[in-house]
Amino acid sequence: AVVSTQSTGMETSPSNKTASPDSKKHKGRTGKERGSKFYCSTCNVHCPNETTLQQHNSGKKHTANVANTQRRDKHALSSVFVGNLPKLAQIRARLVEETGRCVEGKENDKLKSDLMAVFSSYGEIVKIIIDKKHGSYCIIEYKTPGMAQVALSEYQAGKVQPFYGKKLQIKSRTVTEIKPLHQIMTESELDKDNVVALLEEAEDDPVCALNMVDAAISVSDKVKRKHQEACSRIQTQLNDNLPFYNLSLSLYGSAATGLALRDSDLDISLSVGKDKRLDRDDLIRVLKEKCTGVSHVHVIPAPGQGTISRFLDGISNTMFDVLFSNRLGVANTALINTILSYDARIARFIRLAVYWRRVVLGARFPKQSIPSSYSITIMCLHFLQQKGFLPDFFQTSLITEHKMIYDLECSFVTDISKLPPPPEAGSIPELLAGFWSYYGSEFNVESQVVSLRGVLNKSEVEETSRDTQHHYVTVFKPSPLAVQDPFVLTHNLTHNVTLECVVFFRDLCRSASSNWSKGAPLYTWMFGGIAGNSASLHGDSASTSSHQDSDDM
Numbered sequence: 001a002v003v004s005t006q007s008t009g010m011e012t013s014p015s016n017k018t019a020s021p022d023s024k025k026h027k028g029r030t031g032k033e034r035g036s037k038f039y040c041s042t043c044n045v046h047c048p049n050e051t052t053l054q055q056h057n058s059g060k061k062h063t064a065n066v067a068n069t070q071r072r073d074k075h076a077l078s079s080v081f082v083g084n085l086p087k088l089a090q091i092r093a094r095l096v097e098e099t100g101r102c103v104e105g106k107e108n109d110k111l112k113s114d115l116m117a118v119f120s121s122y123g124e125i126v127k128i129i130i131d132k133k134h135g136s137y138c139i140i141e142y143k144t145p146g147m148a149q150v151a152l153s154e155y156q157a158g159k160v161q162p163f164y165g166k167k168l169q170i171k172s173r174t175v176t177e178i179k180p181l182h183q184i185m186t187e188s189e190l191d192k193d194n195v196v197a198l199l200e201e202a203e204d205d206p207v208c209a210l211n212m213v214d215a216a217i218s219v220s221d222k223v224k225r226k227h228q229e230a231c232s233r234i235q236t237q238l239n240d241n242l243p244f245y246n247l248s249l250s251l252y253g254s255a256a257t258g259l260a261l262r263d264s265d266l267d268i269s270l271s272v273g274k275d276k277r278l279d280r281d282d283l284i285r286v287l288k289e290k291c292t293g294v295s296h297v298h299v300i301p302a303p304g305q306g307t308i309s310r311f312l313d314g315i316s317n318t319m320f321d322v323l324f325s326n327r328l329g330v331a332n333t334a335l336i337n338t339i340l341s342y343d344a345r346i347a348r349f350i351r352l353a354v355y356w357r358r359v360v361l362g363a364r365f366p367k368q369s370i371p372s373s374y375s376i377t378i379m380c381l382h383f384l385q386q387k388g389f390l391p392d393f394f395q396t397s398l399i400t401e402h403k404m405i406y407d408l409e410c411s412f413v414t415d416i417s418k419l420p421p422p423p424e425a426g427s428i429p430e431l432l433a434g435f436w437s438y439y440g441s442e443f444n445v446e447s448q449v450v451s452l453r454g455v456l457n458k459s460e461v462e463e464t465s466r467d468t469q470h471h472y473v474t475v476f477k478p479s480p481l482a483v484q485d486p487f488v489l490t491h492n493l494t495h496n497v498t499l500e501c502v503v504f505f506r507d508l509c510r511s512a513s514s515n516w517s518k519g520a521p522l523y524t525w526m527f528g529g530i531a532g533n534s535a536s537l538h539g540d541s542a543s544t545s546s547h548q549d550s551d552d553m
Contacts, residue, residue, distance in 0.1 A: 038050055038052070039053075040056060042062065042065045042066055042069055043056070043061065043062055043065050045062075059221075060214075060215055061215045061220070064208075064211050064212045065215075067205075067208050067211070067212070068212055071205065071208065075141060076172075076173045077145040077148070078141055078142050078143065078144060078145045078147070079140060079141040079148055079173040080119075080139075080142075080148050080152060080170055080172065080173055081137060081138075081139060081170070081171050081172065081174075082115070082119075082137060082138050082139075082140055082168055082169070082170050083136065083137040083168065083170075084136070084137075084166055084167065084169045085111065085135060085136055085137060085138060085163075085168075086111070086163065086164035086166060088107055088135060090164050091107045091110055091111055091164075092107060094110065094114075094164070095107070095110055107135075108130055108135075111130060111135070111138075112128050112130065114163070114164075115128055115138065115140065116128065118160070118161070118163060119140050119151060122142070122150045122151040122154060123142045123144070123147025123151070124142065124143040124147065125140060125141070125142060125143075126141045128140050128141075129141070139173055148172075152171070152172060155168070155170040206427075206428075206429040206522050207427050207429060209522055210352060210428045210432075211348070211428070213352065213355075214348045214352055217262060217351060217355050218258070218260075218262065219255070219258070219260050219262055219264070223262070224255075224258075227251070227255060227266055227316060227318060229316070230315060230316040230318060230320075231249050231251060231266070232249075233292075234291055234294070234313065234320070235248065235249040237286075237290060237292065238283075238286060238287075238291070240290075241286045241290045242282065242283075242286060244276070245272045245276050246272065246273030246276065247270060247271070247272060247273075248271045248272075249268050249269070249270055250268065250269045250330055251266065251267070251268060251269075251333075252268070252269050252326060252329040252330045252332070253267035253333060253374070254267075254373060254377075256333045257333055257336045257347075258340065258347055259336070259340075259354065259373070261351065261354065261355060261358070261373075264373075265318070265320070265321055266318055266319070266320050267321050267323070267326075267329065268320055268321065268322045269322075269323055269324075269325060269326040269327070269329055269330050270283070270322050270323065270324055271325050272324075272325070278324075280299070280309065280324070283322075284297055284309060287309065292315070293313055293315035293316075294311050294313055294314070295311065295314055296310075296311055296312040297310070298310055298311070308321045308322065309321075309323075327405045327406075328405055328406070328408070328410070328487060331403070331405055331410045332374075332485075332487065335412050335486055335487075338412065338413070339381060339393060341416060342390065342391075342416050342419065343389075343422040345422075345427075345428060345431065346380075346381075346384065346390070348428055349380060349428055349431045349432065349435075350377050352428065352432060353380050353432065353435060354373045354376050354377065356432075357370070357373070358373075360508050361508075364504065365498070365500075365504075368496055369496060369497060369498045369501055370497060370501050371481065371493075371494050371497055371501075372493065372494075374493065375483045375493045375497075378450060378452065378483050378484075378485075378486070379435075379439070379483060380435060381452055382450045382451060383435050383438045384431075385452065385454075386438065386455070387434060388423070389426055390422075391419045391420060393412045393413045393419075393452065394412055394413070394452065394453055395413060398413045398418050398419070399411045399412065399413055399414075400414065401414065408487050409487070410487045412486075429516075432516075433512075433513060433516040435509075436508075436509040436510070436513040436516070437509070438509075439505070439506065440507075440509030440513050441509075441510060445481055445502060445506065446458075448482075449461050449482040449483070450482065450483040450484065450494075451483075452484075452486050453484070453486075456484065458482055461482070461484065461489070476489075476491070476492050477492045478492070478495075479492055479494055479495045479497055480497060480498070480499040480501075480502040481494045481497045481502045481505075482494060
């Protein structure tokens with residue numbers, strides 16, 4: 001027998017009670033204990049024991065999968081499947097007959113309108129989803145299951161009239177087995193269409209929908225373990241071949257903070273023993289010749305940081321970027337990790353904002369001309385600080401340990417218990433909407449600097465930087481969008497971002513904020529088009545967005 005808990009998808013399968021001949025050797029362990037399997041049918045995950053199963057059951061991916069399953073079942077009961085729809089040519093012919101002309105791209109709108117005219121007589125229709133590939137069927141979802149049942153009854157009684165001269169096929173909507181999100185969203189499918197599909201499925205519950213998307217785009221715990229194992233394995237191989245240097249590899253950046261998306265590279269800081277110096281050519285040679293699974297080893301320039309040794313680890317199928325002794329990168333990672341520990345919502349909010357930036361900016365502009373993921377992270381944290389969600393992590397009175405790197409003050413509050421508790425209000429959709437509103441209409445991009453040290457003026461930051469001398473950067477480079485590094489205060493993280501990109505970003509923020517305020521569908525306010533196409537940051541061209549009277553980003 002199988003004992004199952006439907007609400008959680010847990011199943012426990014007792015083993016055969018017949019003991020093996022050598023069972024006496026395992027004193028204190030019954031055959032049931034040795035053979036028991038703890039299985040989550042929702043996520044298709046096997047766990048070694050009940051404790052592990054309970055831990056899995058409380059995880060965000062399981063919670064998202066359960067919510068997804070329950071929601072899909074609820075929608076299925078309120079929907080009907082309608083097949084044998086008219087061909088594209090028939091719809092075009094009907095358009096020509098009614099309007100006297102054929103307008104390309106209007107076939108789906110016409111089909112939905114005609115379906116609405118027929119099926120709305122059985123109840124209030126919530127939405128009609130037409131098969132995108134062939135258009136041969138559609139799903140019609142009603143407000144209640146009873147309305148869907150009326151449509152089925154009318155069809156079974158032969159009361160549904162021919163549609164475009166064809167007899168429709170109407171039946172109950174069945175939901176195929178739902179794959180776990182980590183199987184739906186593979187590394188090669190981290191694109192807008194898949195995310196839009198998830199958002200469409202749960203558009204009536206934005207919190208659930210965005211949790212599903214976050215679970216899909218974030219790195220799984222299994223992959224994180226694989227990354228750590230790869231890092232340890234390569235460190236061991238390097239030390240076996242270069243034993244004199246006492247090499248140490250440390251993850252830093254988004255892979256170490258948990259903010260990485262599923263196809264992100266790994267950033268590694270390589271440290272050598274005290275008073276030792278490793279030649280880069282020796283490192284490259286060992287990586288190429290001695291490290292198992294390593295390939296495509298090459299060197300790329302890193303402005304302001306020297307060079308990066310990049311290679312592919314075939315065993316974990318991950319690209320590594322190795323930088324010599326990047327102590328500042330490690331310090332930044334420690335700061336971000338401390339901030340993320342303040343409230344669990346922050347990490348989800350940032351991952352979604354970073355993904356949104358990739359979709360809406362990455363598809364239009366070259367990678368080198370848009371804000372980096374780290375820049376967006378700082379912009380998210382700056383917004384949270386300005387809105388009172390996040391406290392100041394550089395309060396001198398609360399810093400217990402001062403740390404200097406390259407003569408730079410890299411200290412911050414590490415004991416979050418000394419900080420005021422985070423506010424209860426602020427769901428993930430509300431944080432995203434606030435982010436768009438802030439950078440779409442409140443933040444003054446022409447005069448202000450995005451900083452974790454308060455509201456700063458560009459001219460003040462640029463003037464101060466000229467009095468500061470560091471070995472790799474001395475002047476805060478002006479740019480249309482200025483984002484200050486948390487520790488290297490003279491470093492503008494977005495000095496490469498173009499004016500065109502900044503204007504486009506501002507307009508997208510305005511459009512998303514406007515769509516949110518109008519109650520538009522979730523996928524629309526995340527990925528909808530630009531409400532206005534203003535050509536200047538000075539507001540000298542008309543914008544059709546709801547914030548057209550604002551002069552600032």
